[in-house]
Amino acid sequence: MTEDRFPLQADLWTLWVDGTALPNPGKIGVGYVLRAPDGHASSQSIPLGRNGCNNEAEMYALCHGLEAAQEAGARRLTVISDSDFVVRHGRGEMQTRVLRLQSLLRAAGKLMAGFESVTLQWVPRHRNQEADLLARSALGLPAKPVPQPKRRPGKRFRNK
Numbered sequence: 080m081t082e083d084r085f086p087l088q089a090d091l092w093t094l095w096v097d098g099t100a101l102p103n104p105g106k107i108g109v110g111y112v113l114r115a116p117d118g119h120a121s122s123q124s125i126p127l128g129r130n131g132c133n134n135e136a137e138m139y140a141l142c143h144g145l146e147a148a149q150e151a152g153a154r155r156l157t158v159i160s161d162s163d164f165v166v167r168h169g170r171g172e173m174q175t176r177v178l179r180l181q182s183l184l185r186a187a188g189k190l191m192a193g194f195e196s197v198t199l200q201w202v203p204r205h206r207n208q209e210a211d212l213l214a215r216s217a218l219g220l221p222a223k224p225v226p227q228p229k230r231r232p233g234k235r236f237r238n239k
Contacts, residue, residue, distance in 0.1 A: 090116055092153035096144045096160050097210035098136030101218055107136040108220075110213020111144035113151060123147065124213040131179070137162035138183035140214060141169065145190035145197075154195045161207040169199045 095112040107127040114120045127139060137160065148156050160166055167173045168184055169191070175181060191197040204211065212222045 090155050092116060092148055092151070092156045094144045094148050094153075094156055094158045095207060095210040096137070096140040096158060096162075096165070097207055097214040098133070098138070098140035098162070099211075099214040099218065099220070100131055100133045100136040101220065104130055104132040104135075106218055107131050107139060108214045108217030109136060109140035109143055110210045110215075110217060111140055111147065112209050112213070113144065113147050113153075115151065115153075121147070121151070122209070122213055124217045126217040134162070134164045134177075134180055135183060136214070137165045138180065138187060140210070141165050141187050142183065142190060145187065149190065149193055156194050156196070157198045157200060159200050159202055159207065161202055161204040161211070163201060166199045166201040 093114040095114075096109070097111070098107060098109045100107050107129055108125065109127060110122070110124045112120055112122040123143065125143060127136075131139075141158065141160065144158070145156075158165075158169075168175060168180075169187060175184070208222070215222065
């Protein structure tokens, strides 16, 4: 995780979430890492035993993580996800017509209303590796390889 980009504040908790469905749609696994303001972290890897799409998996991860944060006593929370769906829909910037997802969004909204403040923040997938590993391991999957930067063909440097 990139704690340097998300400095600790006196009462701010951080929740990293990720979900996976394999194949898509397929079996759902979720993972989250909850970090307290003092730096203590707890994590969970959960096979849900149900099928769904990747967006459902991401929303289930959010809901499970929010429940854990409430149980831990968090009042102010930053949620970090590599899911554009979770972040944009959770902020209310977008809406969906898919009933299963609407239900999960309502559940997440009710959970978020139980905090003094919740901020949803998107990060690229490679910055959410710990939660991703937990979600994948819930389904018995290995970690994804870290993406390597692609070289552009024909752009090689020459020594003169």
